Amino acid sequence: MSVANLDGLFKPNSVAVIGANNEPGHVGRVVMENLLAGKFLGPVMPLSTTEDVILGEPAYKGVDTLPLTPDLAVLCIPPQEAPDYIYRLGRRGVKAAVALCPGYARLDPGDKWEVQEKMLAAAEDEGIRILGPSGLGLIIPAIGLNASLVKADPPKGRIAFISQSASLFTGVLDWARGHGVGFSYVVSLGDRLDLKYHDLLDYLTSDPNTRSILLYLESVSDARKFLSAARAAARNKPVLVVKPGRRRGPGGESLAKPGQGLDEVYNEAFRRAGMLRVFEIDALFDAAQTLSKSQQLRGDRLVILTNGGSVGVMSADTLVERGGKLAMPAPETARALRELIGPNWLRDGIVDMGLTASPELYREVLALLLKDKESNAVMVLHVPFAAVAGEEAAQAVIQASSKSQRPVFTCWLGHGVAEGARTLFAKAGIPSYATPDTAVRAFLDLANHRRTQELLMEMPPSIPAGFTPDTEASQGVIQAVLEDGRSELTEPEAKVVLASYGVPVISSRLAGTTEEVVEAARDLGFPVALKIVSPEIPQPFDVGGVVLDIEDEAELRQAAQAIKVRARKLELGASIKGYIVQKMGRRGAQELLVQAMVDPVFGPYIRFGQGGLAAKLSQDKAIALPPLNMSLARDLISRTRVAAFLRGLGGRPPADLDAICLTIIQVAQLIIDIPQIQEIDVNPLFADSQGVAVLGARIRVAEVMASGQDRLAIRPYPKELEEEVTLKNGRKALIRPIRPEDEPAHYEFFKHLSPEDLRFRFFGVVRELSHMEMARLTQIDYEREMAFIASSPGDEGQAETLGVVRASAKPDNSAAEFAIIVRSDQKGLGLGRMLMEKIIRYCRERGTGVIKGQALLENKGMQGLAEKVGFDVWRNTDDDVAEMYLDLKQPTTHR
Structure with missing residues (x-):
C-alpha cells in the first residue's frame, strides 16, 4: 500500500555507494563500474573508510562528510554494518537504499534474522526504504542508472520487470537485449526485507513511464496486500506473471514446499487479481506487447483469414486444442464472402482466399469479417507467394483495420520476405507474429486477460443473499467436538453443520x-x-x-x-x-465434489469438480477464492469438464445449476464464518434437475485465534455498512460502499454536477472522466480505502447516485484524506452531513488517527460543513486553500 519515499529509488538525482572499493570483483567496485559506465547524469559519491579515490572519483569517509544528501544509497558493506549505516543515512535524509551486502546469503539463520531485525528497525525509525538484501539491485534505463551487479545496458522501454530470482534477472536482460525489448525499470527484489511486490506494484500503477508490469514470482508473504496492489494495478495496465512450481505428484496433486501454498491456488489468485499468467519468458514479453498494442476484446471467438488453407487449418486446431473458440461467419457475411471468393472459401471454419489472393482481396474480405457479428477478433495469415507482394498485402490489412475497433492479429510467414510487412505492422501498432502458434497464443492471452478483467468487477458481499445460516448451531457442534478432544466431526455431525447453512443433506445414522x-x-x-x-x-x-x-x-x-x-x-x-x-440419493444424479480448505498463503479456497469414485482418476477440479457470489460460482463450475454433463449431455435433463452454485457459496461461507474449520469435504454431492443433496461429508477442525474474515485473501464487499436514510424532502436513500458496477450511474452522477462543483472537488476545470479514471473511483479495494455513495431510485426506477464521500488512509492508518461531493440538484437536503458523519464513524471504528482534507478558500460550503461535524479549519490565504483536520482520538464536537 505504501509508496512513501519510492521516488528516491526510482527517480534518484544522486547516488552514494557505501563500501565502494577498488578491488577487482568486489561488490563495491562492480557497482561503481556500472554506475560510472552508464548515462546517469547525477553525482555518484563513493564512501570508503580505507581508500581516498575509487575509480577516479574522490571517496568520502562517512555519511556526514558527503557533499550533498543523496536520493539513493547502495550498500556494499558486510551485513552486520548495514543497520548502523541505514540509521545514519536516514538521519541524513536519504529516502531509499539498495542492499547488496556481500556475505549476507552465507549467514546462518540466527545471525541473518538478527541482522534483518536491526535493518528493519533502523529503516522504520528513519523512514528509509530498502530494496533487498540478497538481490542484484535495479536498473533504470531512462536515466542511465545501473545500480546493480549486472553489466547491462538495456534499452529504454515501457515495460517494468520485477524478479524474485537473481538468475532470471540476468537471463531476462540477456534475452531482451537479443530481442530488442526495452524497460522502464528492472528490479531484483532479493529477500524482500522491506520492499515487497505490493509496494512496487502500487508505485508502478501510477507511473506514466510504465505501460506493462511483468513479474517473476516464487512466493508471496502477505496475500491480502499483494492481491490489493495487484488488483489496483491490473485495472490500469496489464500485469503479467511467471511463477515456477507447477509440478504435480503421481496422483496429479499439486506439490508445494511447506508454508508456500499450492500452485493451483496461486493460479486462481492471479485470475481474481486480473493478472495474466504465462509460462515462458518469451511468452511473457509477447503477451506484454500484445496487451499494450491490441484493441479491447469483447468476446472470445476468433475468425481466421488466410491465403493458405493448410496453415489456416493447423492454426484452427491449435486454437481449439488450447481452449479457444473458432467463429463461424454470420449467414449474411457468408453470402458476401461467397460472392467475393467463390463457393469454396470455407474450410473447416477458416476463410481461405487462395494462394494468389491480391492485396485488394485482403482488404475487402477483412473489412467484411471486421463487421461480422459472430466474431470478436480476426487473425490474418499470409503464406509467401511469388506473384503476391507481402508488403502490399500488409498495407491492405492496415487500411482495413484502421476503420475498425476490433483486434487484428497478423502472421506473415517467412524470414527475410516477411520483415518489411512486420515493420509496417509495428509502425501501425498491429500485433504481428513470426508463427501461427504464437499468433494463436497471443489471441488466447488477450481472451484470458479479458476474463480476468471481468473477475476484477466481482466483489461478493460479506454475507451472501439467498440463505440465512444458523451459525450459532454449527458453532455449538464444532465447539463440542473440540472440547471432546477430537479434530474431525463424525459424518452425522458434519451433516448437521452443513444443514445449519442450508445445504441439503441425505439423512444418515451412526x-x-x-x-x-x-x-x-x-x-x-x-x-x-x-x-x-x-x-x-x-x-x-x-x-x-x-x-x-x-x-x-x-x-x-x-x-x-x-x-x-x-x-x-x-x-x-x-x-x-x-x-x-x-x-440413498436419487438414481442417475451426477456425483460432484465440493471442498473447502485453507492454503498457508491465501487462506480459504474452494475446490469443485467430479465426485464419487471417479474423482481421483479424472482429476477434474477447479479452484476459487472466497467470498463467492453466483457469478463466481458459475465461473468455477464452467472451468471443469463435468460442467458439460451438468448442462444435459446424453439425453439427461440439465442439472439445477443454481442449486449447485448456492451449495458452493454456502460451503464457502461456512469456512469463512467459523475459523475453527480447517477442511470441508463434501463427496459425493448428488446433483440433478431436482436439486442437490449431500451423500458424504467430512469436516476437520482445530483451535485458532484469527477471525474467519481475517483469513481471506480478498476482503469482501462490506454489506454490513449499508444504511438507509431519509433526506429532508422525504426521499429515501441507501448509503453504502461503492461497487464496480456503479460506474454507469457514476457517469450520470457527474452529468448532474455543475462546473463550479467539479472545480471545487478537483481543484481545476474537469470536462469529463475517462474509463480508467472512473474505474479508479468505482473499483476500490476495501482493504485500503473506502467510498460511500448515496443511492436512490430515479424517476424511471433505475438507481441514481446522489452523492459520494471517500477516504484514503496512509499505510499505517495514522491519517486519512477525505473528499466529498453532492449532486448539485440535491444540496440543502442534509445529505452532505450524513455522508460526512458516515465516513467519520467508519474511520474511527477502523482506528484511523486523523481525517484531513483541503478545500478552495472560496468553497465556503465545504468549510462550513466540516466545522459542523467537528473539523478544525485553517484558512491559508497564501495558497488559497483551507486545511481541514479532525482528530479521531478525541470526541467529535458537532456545531
Missing part, C-alpha cells in the same frame, strides 16, 4: 453393530448406503468401504460384514468404529 445398522436402515427406509467408520480411513471409497443401493436386510448384513473385512485387509491395523447408514 451405528456401532450390525444390529444397529439394520435398525437404522429400517428407520430411514430402503434402499440405503453403508460406509465404514475408521479414524485411519479418511476416504472409505479407497478401500472398498462403501456399498450403495442396498435393497433389504439380508443384503445389508452381508454388506456390513464384507466391507469390514475389506477395510481391515487393505488398511492393516485400522480400528473399525462402526458404520454410517444413510438413505
Whole structure:
C-alpha cells in the first residue's frame, strides 16, 4: 500500500555507494563500474573508510562528510554494518537504499534474522526504504542508472520487470537485449526485507513511464496486500506473471514446499487479481506487447483469414486444442464472402482466399469479417507467394483495420520476405507474429486477460443473499467436538453443520453393530448406503468401504460384514468404529465434489469438480477464492469438464445449476464464518434437475485465534455498512460502499454536477472522466480505502447516485484524506452531513488517527460543513486553500 519515499529509488538525482572499493570483483567496485559506465547524469559519491579515490572519483569517509544528501544509497558493506549505516543515512535524509551486502546469503539463520531485525528497525525509525538484501539491485534505463551487479545496458522501454530470482534477472536482460525489448525499470527484489511486490506494484500503477508490469514470482508473504496492489494495478495496465512450481505428484496433486501454498491456488489468485499468467519468458514479453498494442476484446471467438488453407487449418486446431473458440461467419457475411471468393472459401471454419489472393482481396474480405457479428477478433495469415507482394498485402490489412475497433492479429510467414510487412505492422501498432502458434497464443492471452478483467468487477458481499445460516448451531457442534478432544466431526455431525447453512443433506445414522445398522436402515427406509467408520480411513471409497443401493436386510448384513473385512485387509491395523447408514440419493444424479480448505498463503479456497469414485482418476477440479457470489460460482463450475454433463449431455435433463452454485457459496461461507474449520469435504454431492443433496461429508477442525474474515485473501464487499436514510424532502436513500458496477450511474452522477462543483472537488476545470479514471473511483479495494455513495431510485426506477464521500488512509492508518461531493440538484437536503458523519464513524471504528482534507478558500460550503461535524479549519490565504483536520482520538464536537 505504501509508496512513501519510492521516488528516491526510482527517480534518484544522486547516488552514494557505501563500501565502494577498488578491488577487482568486489561488490563495491562492480557497482561503481556500472554506475560510472552508464548515462546517469547525477553525482555518484563513493564512501570508503580505507581508500581516498575509487575509480577516479574522490571517496568520502562517512555519511556526514558527503557533499550533498543523496536520493539513493547502495550498500556494499558486510551485513552486520548495514543497520548502523541505514540509521545514519536516514538521519541524513536519504529516502531509499539498495542492499547488496556481500556475505549476507552465507549467514546462518540466527545471525541473518538478527541482522534483518536491526535493518528493519533502523529503516522504520528513519523512514528509509530498502530494496533487498540478497538481490542484484535495479536498473533504470531512462536515466542511465545501473545500480546493480549486472553489466547491462538495456534499452529504454515501457515495460517494468520485477524478479524474485537473481538468475532470471540476468537471463531476462540477456534475452531482451537479443530481442530488442526495452524497460522502464528492472528490479531484483532479493529477500524482500522491506520492499515487497505490493509496494512496487502500487508505485508502478501510477507511473506514466510504465505501460506493462511483468513479474517473476516464487512466493508471496502477505496475500491480502499483494492481491490489493495487484488488483489496483491490473485495472490500469496489464500485469503479467511467471511463477515456477507447477509440478504435480503421481496422483496429479499439486506439490508445494511447506508454508508456500499450492500452485493451483496461486493460479486462481492471479485470475481474481486480473493478472495474466504465462509460462515462458518469451511468452511473457509477447503477451506484454500484445496487451499494450491490441484493441479491447469483447468476446472470445476468433475468425481466421488466410491465403493458405493448410496453415489456416493447423492454426484452427491449435486454437481449439488450447481452449479457444473458432467463429463461424454470420449467414449474411457468408453470402458476401461467397460472392467475393467463390463457393469454396470455407474450410473447416477458416476463410481461405487462395494462394494468389491480391492485396485488394485482403482488404475487402477483412473489412467484411471486421463487421461480422459472430466474431470478436480476426487473425490474418499470409503464406509467401511469388506473384503476391507481402508488403502490399500488409498495407491492405492496415487500411482495413484502421476503420475498425476490433483486434487484428497478423502472421506473415517467412524470414527475410516477411520483415518489411512486420515493420509496417509495428509502425501501425498491429500485433504481428513470426508463427501461427504464437499468433494463436497471443489471441488466447488477450481472451484470458479479458476474463480476468471481468473477475476484477466481482466483489461478493460479506454475507451472501439467498440463505440465512444458523451459525450459532454449527458453532455449538464444532465447539463440542473440540472440547471432546477430537479434530474431525463424525459424518452425522458434519451433516448437521452443513444443514445449519442450508445445504441439503441425505439423512444418515451412526451405528456401532450390525444390529444397529439394520435398525437404522429400517428407520430411514430402503434402499440405503453403508460406509465404514475408521479414524485411519479418511476416504472409505479407497478401500472398498462403501456399498450403495442396498435393497433389504439380508443384503445389508452381508454388506456390513464384507466391507469390514475389506477395510481391515487393505488398511492393516485400522480400528473399525462402526458404520454410517444413510438413505440413498436419487438414481442417475451426477456425483460432484465440493471442498473447502485453507492454503498457508491465501487462506480459504474452494475446490469443485467430479465426485464419487471417479474423482481421483479424472482429476477434474477447479479452484476459487472466497467470498463467492453466483457469478463466481458459475465461473468455477464452467472451468471443469463435468460442467458439460451438468448442462444435459446424453439425453439427461440439465442439472439445477443454481442449486449447485448456492451449495458452493454456502460451503464457502461456512469456512469463512467459523475459523475453527480447517477442511470441508463434501463427496459425493448428488446433483440433478431436482436439486442437490449431500451423500458424504467430512469436516476437520482445530483451535485458532484469527477471525474467519481475517483469513481471506480478498476482503469482501462490506454489506454490513449499508444504511438507509431519509433526506429532508422525504426521499429515501441507501448509503453504502461503492461497487464496480456503479460506474454507469457514476457517469450520470457527474452529468448532474455543475462546473463550479467539479472545480471545487478537483481543484481545476474537469470536462469529463475517462474509463480508467472512473474505474479508479468505482473499483476500490476495501482493504485500503473506502467510498460511500448515496443511492436512490430515479424517476424511471433505475438507481441514481446522489452523492459520494471517500477516504484514503496512509499505510499505517495514522491519517486519512477525505473528499466529498453532492449532486448539485440535491444540496440543502442534509445529505452532505450524513455522508460526512458516515465516513467519520467508519474511520474511527477502523482506528484511523486523523481525517484531513483541503478545500478552495472560496468553497465556503465545504468549510462550513466540516466545522459542523467537528473539523478544525485553517484558512491559508497564501495558497488559497483551507486545511481541514479532525482528530479521531478525541470526541467529535458537532456545531
